[in-house]
Amino acid sequence: MSALEVDLLIIGAGPVGIFGAYYAGVRGLRTAVVDSLSQVGGQVIAMYPEKQIFDIAGFPAVSGRRLIADLVEQAAQYDPAYLLGQEAQRLDRLPRDGRPDLLVVKTSAGTEIAAGAVVVTGGIGTFTPRPLPAGEEFLGRGLAYFVPDSAEYAGKDVVVVGGGDSAVDWALMLHPTARSVTLVHRRAAFRAHHGSVERLKASPVRIVTNAQVTAAGGNGRLEQVEITTAGEDGGRTLPCERLVAALGFTADLGPLREWGLELHDNRHLVVDSAMRTNVPGIYAAGDIADYDGKVRLIAVGFGEVATAVNNAAVHIDPGAQLFPGHSTDGPASVPRPAPA
Numbered sequence: 001m002s003a004l005e006v007d008l009l010i011i012g013a014g015p016v017g018i019f020g021a022y023y024a025g026v027r028g029l030r031t032a033v034v035d036s037l038s039q040v041g042g043q044v045i046a047m048y049p050e051k052q053i054f055d056i057a058g059f060p061a062v063s064g065r066r067l068i069a070d071l072v073e074q075a076a077q078y079d080p081a082y083l084l085g086q087e088a089q090r091l092d093r094l095p096r097d098g099r100p101d102l103l104v105v106k107t108s109a110g111t112e113i114a115a116g117a118v119v120v121t122g123g124i125g126t127f128t129p130r131p132l133p134a135g136e137e138f139l140g141r142g143l144a145y146f147v148p149d150s151a152e153y154a155g156k157d158v159v160v161v162g163g164g165d166s167a168v169d170w171a172l173m174l175h176p177t178a179r180s181v182t183l184v185h186r187r188a189a190f191r192a193h194h195g196s197v198e199r200l201k202a203s204p205v206r207i208v209t210n211a212q213v214t215a216a217g218g219n220g221r222l223e224q225v226e227i228t229t230a231g232e233d234g235g236r237t238l239p240c241e242r243l244v245a246a247l248g249f250t251a252d253l254g255p256l257r258e259w260g261l262e263l264h265d266n267r268h269l270v271v272d273s274a275m276r277t278n279v280p281g282i283y284a285a286g287d288i289a290d291y292d293g294k295v296r297l298i299a300v301g302f303g304e305v306a307t308a309v310n311n312a313a314v315h316i317d318p319g320a321q322l323f324p325g326h327s328t329d330g331p332a333s334v335p336r337p338a339p340a
Contacts, residue, residue: 002110002111002112003111003112003113003114004032004081004083004111004112004113004114005113005114005115006029006030006031006032006081006113006114006115007024007029007030007031007115007116007117007316008024008029008030008031008032008115008116008117008118008119008309008312008313008316009031009032009033009034009103009105009113009115009117009118009119010024010031010032010033010034010080010118010119010120010121011033011034011035011088011105011118011119011120011121011122011256012033012034012035012042012120012121012122012123012286012288013033013034013035013037013040013041013042013082013084014035014041014042014043014044014121014122014123014286015041015042015044015067015068015071015298015301015302016121016123016285016286016287016298016301016302016304016305017033017035017042017119017121017122017286017305018033018040018041018068018071018072018074018075019071019074019075019301019302019305019306020119020121020285020305020306020308020309021033021075021078021080022071022074022075022077022078023305023306023309023310024078024080024309024312024313025075025077025078025079025080026078026324026327026330027309027310027313027320027324029309029312029313029316031078031080031081032080032081032082032083032113032115033080033081033082033083034083034084034086034087034088034105034107034113035082035083035084035085035086036085036086036087036108037084037085038084038085039084039148040068040072040082040084041064041065041068042123043123044064044067044068044298045064045065045068045148046146046148047146047166048064048165048166048169049063049064049065049068049147049148050063050064050065050150050169050173051063051064051165051169051173053067053298055297055298055299056298056299057299083107083109083111083113085109086107086108086109086111087107087108087254087255088105088107088255088256089105089106089107089108089254089255090105090106090255090258091103091104091105091258091259092104092105092106094114100116100117100280100281100315100316101280101281102114102115102116103115103116103117103118103281103282105118116281116312116315116316117281117282117283117312117315117316118281118282118283119275119282119283119284119285119305119308119309119312120256120269120277120282120283120284120285120288120289121284121285121286121288121301121305122253122256122286122288123286123287123288128249128250128252129145129245129247129248129249130245130247130248130249130250131245131247132161132213132243132245132247133212133213133214134213134214134215134216134225134226135213135215135216135222135225135243135245137216138216138218138221138222138243141218141220141221141222142216142218142221142222142223142240142241142242142243143216143222143243143244143245144242144243144244144245145244145245145246147170147173147174147244150173150174150177151177152242153174153177153178153242154177154178155177155178155179156178156179156241156242157178157179157180157238157239157240157241157242158174158178158179158180158181158182158240158241158242158243158244159181159182159183159184159213159225159227159238159240159242159243159244160174160181160182160183160184160244160246161183161184161185161212161213161243161244161245161246161247162183162185162245162246162247162248163185163186163187163189163190163191163192164190164191164192164246164248165191165192165193165196166246167183167185167192167244167246168183168190168192168193168196168197168200169192169196170244170246171183171200171203171205172196172199172200172203172205175203175204175205178242180206180239181204181205181206182205182206182207182208182227182238182240183200183205183206183207183208184208184211184212184213184227185207185208185209185210185211186209186210186211186212187209187210188209188210208227208229210229210230210231211227211228211229211230212227212228213225213226213227213243214226214227214228214235215235216240216243221241222240222241222242222243223239223240223241224237224238224239224240225237225238225240225243226238253267253288256269259279259282260278260279261277261278261279261282262277262278264290265290268287268288268289268290269284269288269289269290270290270291271283271284271285271289271290271291272291273291273307274307274308274311275289275304275305275307275308275311276311280315281312281315283308283309283311283312284308285301285304285305285307285308286298286301286304286305287301289304310322310323310324
């Protein structure tokens, strides 16, 4: 079992969590960031890394991948510790004389992190892909639930399954480099954004609706799939070297439910204006946080996590100032490399 002691533990390495790590560094706090996924970026990297995001202040448009890379670079000057592929599980409290309790969080990897405060930025919690009705045996051998790098699909026959934003975005992203892309959706209507669906219809992507993937085959690795269309006898076989399942996710707060946190709708953590939960020393920000009038946007989460970190800094050291000062009052910022 490994152990780590920091000032602040952030649970969730999505955009809000990474920005929180930067802001904790501004406050002089040693920080660790835990995430159940094996890479930083949360849902942004897992689900739409190449999609353009238009509501981040200062960016007319920025891809999910570029946004995360810039946030990681911004936080790196304060050297946060990233503990990835680990789920935060048990919470214990260690009383300290004249000081707030020390919070000790044990992860699924057996790591124990002791911190003066915790900020939960876990988005929708731990999310698990909904499985395909057929083809699961090819997971890691042609079947995938995320498309973090389009280069792996170059020159391949690709089948994408689903009708939401992820499915349509991935089909649009892959068709310029793949040998072929087929989108299979079990309904006639799509849940994806109307503009994206119109782009899809105008693209070379083959669209098969009212259909499902009912079988998959290959010698060691995926080579083909069978698609069955409602109202038709039998199915058709398509060459398929890469199968992308985009059927959505089930979200779960997991072990956080056992921490005594007040929940809203059984899925969000209730906070006050300081982003405090009902458990002393634990704060929340981003999509997982809830209060009257809440708007779930990345842009909102950035402000929330700054508020959470500053209030956590005062919790850790009651003599600290809540307002950290303006960034322009400090030393010159780290030089930023020219865009590639």
